[in-house]
Amino acid sequence: xxxxxxxxxxxxxLLHGSWNAIAKAIPARLVSSALIGLVYLVVGAVGCILLPxxxxxxxxxxxxxxxxQTLYLVLLTAAYAKSEFGRTYPLTRGIAVLGITLVSxxxxxxxxAPAQIAGVAVVAIALFAxxxxxxxxxxxxxxxxxxxVGITITAYSVIDGIGxxxxxxxxxxxxxxxxxxxxxxxxxxxxxxxxxxEMLVGLREHAxxxxxxxxxxxxxxxxxxxxxxxxxxxxVSALRETGVLAAGVIGYFVFREPFSKWRVTAxxxxxxxxxxxxxxx
Numbered sequence: 001x002x003x004x005x006x007x008x009x010x011x012x013x014l015l016h017g018s019w020n021a022i023a024k025a026i027p028a029r030l031v032s033s034a035l036i037g038l039v040y041l042v043v044g045a046v047g048c049i050l051l052p053x054x055x056x057x058x059x060x061x062x063x064x065x066x067x068x069q070t071l072y073l074v075l076l077t078a079a080y081a082k083s084e085f086g087r088t089y090p091l092t093r094g095i096a097v098l099g100i101t102l103v104s105x106x107x108x109x110x111x112x113a114p115a116q117i118a119g120v121a122v123v124a125i126a127l128f129a130x131x132x133x134x135x136x137x138x139x140x141x142x143x144x145x146x147x148x149v150g151i152t153i154t155a156y157s158v159i160d161g162i163g164x165x166x167x168x169x170x171x172x173x174x175x176x177x178x179x180x181x182x183x184x185x186x187x188x189x190x191x192x193x194x195x196x197x198e199m200l201v202g203l204r205e206h207a208x209x210x211x212x213x214x215x216x217x218x219x220x221x222x223x224x225x226x227x228x229x230x231x232x233x234x235x236v237s238a239l240r241e242t243g244v245l246a247a248g249v250i251g252y253f254v255f256r257e258p259f260s261k262w263r264v265t266a267x268x269x270x271x272x273x274x275x276x277x278x279x280x281x
Contacts, residue, residue, distance in 0.1 A: 070181060
């Protein structure tokens with residue numbers, strides 16, 4: 001992995017932690033998801049006009065990934081409604097790091113240097129450590145939802161990793177993926193809403209914050225899709241999930257969640273894993 005790709009993915013991690021904080025901050029979870037989806041729709045449509053159409057064999061990956069990512073976003077905002085941000089976010093990302101590493105190395109034939117494997121393992125352990133809090137307010141329901149979110153992240157990351165390499169055009173692939181999600185996410189949120197009139201009011205009320213979250217989310221995942229076309233999925237995943245470092249700071253200052261010595265130590269461990277991944281590559 002080149003230094004440029006490394007820095008880009010770390011930047012995506014920062015963007016990812018930031019938009020997740022915005023998703024947590026918007027109190028109505030379906031409103032949060034729908035606003036992000038509407039940003040996808042607008043930007044994806046522009047990209048589809050300017051960039052080439054993906055090959056026919058790529059479309060099953062696009063459609064399945066869009067469906068999984070729609071489920072992911074709805075589950076994610078539901079998990080944030082039932083659990084602490086500083087606990088849920090690291091747990092979902094830690095599960096994803098392990099899942100993507102196992103699938104990519106066992107079934108996709110990806111190879112990593114021993115130091116990279118060790119670095120991925122260290123990052124995953126640090127993420128799980130960051131999610132642990134003896135004084136946390138998270139219940140079993142929030143934990144189960146976080147696990148489900150981690151599984152969906154694993155699924156769509158692997159699907160997109162295969163699809164973008166088949167397409168040969170990461171930005172075109174990302175544009176069509178966002179366009180499809182821009183349709184499915186708001187539609188699903190609207191169908192799930194108990195009071196649709198109230199949801200429309202919420203869309204207007206939280207539009208600025210939701211638009212910002214959507215833009216950050218779109219930028220973060222576009223970088224990830226591009227990086228997946230150039231580097232092993234497990235390495236990209238481990239680096240991407242270091243957004244929890246930013247999430248921990250955001251959780252402390254914005255949501256007044258504790259940032260204990262335990263979490264500081266886990267953060268240092270995560271950074272050491274990143275260094276191992278870079279040196280191992």
